Amino acid sequence: MLRRTPLYERHVEAGAKLVAFAGYEMPVSYEGVSAEHRAVRADAGVFDVSHMGEIDVEGPQAAAFLQRQLSNDLSRLAEGEAQYTLLTNERGGILDDLIVYRTERCRYLLVVNAANRDADVEWLTQRSERGSDVRDVSDDYALLAVQGPRALGRLELGELTPFSFERGRLDGVEVLISATGYTGERGVELACAPEDAVALWDAVLARGVAPCGLAARDTLRLEACYPLHGNDIGPDWDAISSGLRFACALERDFTGVEVLREVAAQGPKRRLVPFTMREQAIPRRGMAIEGGGEVTSGSLSPMLGIGIGLGYVPTVMSAPGSELVLDVRGRSRRGQVTTKPIYDGKE
Numbered sequence: 001m002l003r004r005t006p007l008y009e010r011h012v013e014a015g016a017k018l019v020a021f022a023g024y025e026m027p028v029s030y031e032g033v034s035a036e037h038r039a040v041r042a043d044a045g046v047f048d049v050s051h052m053g054e055i056d057v058e059g060p061q062a063a064a065f066l067q068r069q070l071s072n073d074l075s076r077l078a079e080g081e082a083q084y085t086l087l088t089n090e091r092g093g094i095l096d097d098l099i100v101y102r103t104e105r106c107r108y109l110l111v112v113n114a115a116n117r118d119a120d121v122e123w124l125t126q127r128s129e130r131g132s133d134v135r136d137v138s139d140d141y142a143l144l145a146v147q148g149p150r151a152l153g154r155l156e157l158g159e160l161t162p163f164s165f166e167r168g169r170l171d172g173v174e175v176l177i178s179a180t181g182y183t184g185e186r187g188v189e190l191a192c193a194p195e196d197a198v199a200l201w202d203a204v205l206a207r208g209v210a211p212c213g214l215a216a217r218d219t220l221r222l223e224a225c226y227p228l229h230g231n232d233i234g235p236d237w238d239a240i241s242s243g244l245r246f247a248c249a250l251e252r253d254f255t256g257v258e259v260l261r262e263v264a265a266q267g268p269k270r271r272l273v274p275f276t277m278r279e280q281a282i283p284r285r286g287m288a289i290e291g292g293g294e295v296t297s298g299s300l301s302p303m304l305g306i307g308i309g310l311g312y313v314p315t316v317m318s319a320p321g322s323e324l325v326l327d328v329r330g331r332s333r334r335g336q337v338t339t340k341p342i343y344d345g346k347e
Helices: 008-013 033-042 062-069 114-127 151-155 194-206 214-223 257-266
Strands: 017-021 024-029 045-048 053-058 082-088 094-104 107-112 133-136 142-147 165-170 173-178 187-192 210-212 270-277 293-300 307-314 323-328 331-337
Touching (some): 008 024, 024 214, 033 210, 033 214, 045 194, 053 062, 062 107, 062 114, 094 114, 107 114, 114 133, 142 194, 151 187, 165 194, 173 194, 187 194, 214 293, 307 331
Antiparallel strands (some): 017 024, 045 142, 053 133, 082 094, 142 187, 165 173
């Protein structure tokens, strides 16, 4: 049985195309991928991301426990601040990438990928220590992502420091307002009680924000070069090769740090790189890259009108400007490594 978010009926009423995703029945599109993508780039769009998992870790030893599990420097967080970080295994592989929020002095909230919710809870619970209580609180939250250059204005919110959060009310609904997102645009993620999700969704739409599905979220994150766990990063890819050195405090001790220190010192043998197509073709996951590489994510960029993607290539082929040759359904098509982000606001 597929799970449903509290907004399922609203998606059905709006005529959204629904698909199975991470164990949920989720809206993949409403008006269409290109229109929704462009709405976020030019104005504001809202995504139902209530399928994401939430894990509460509380106790006098919560910070010390999490620092041994997560890759980033947790000590840098004050109350009201959040941080992008990784849950790593003994090989330095990425079990999940997530956002950790310091909600109180000895309390943290982890927002994790939906497909990894159960595994993350099990991993942390098995390693929990006295003085650190791990609880799956996913069913206590609904989550909306309002993204785009006009997102804050349409919600009548003031400027927010990236990766900060605060509690407030939006059109009568109590919300946790977080300056985070997965599109490369300004915006916020709004967490509320599940029973308030419909009222919040309706209020956001009434403010002129366009409903958007997961397909547009994927093309937006790809233009921004944000990796997708399970495609671009995962347990078998180390964080350094995946381009996530910035999220690894190698001076700290956490699971797999010894391996990551060694990879960082010696240099990775391959790297995850962004690329654009120079010939007409749309790259897709699993396509071979000549010389020993592989595409991990690919699509047509709605903003650039060309094929774009992410993929692993040998380090000698990873410099921006390097030519790549992809096997696109049996035909060789040329692309080149580019810099991040792929789309920088200029068409």
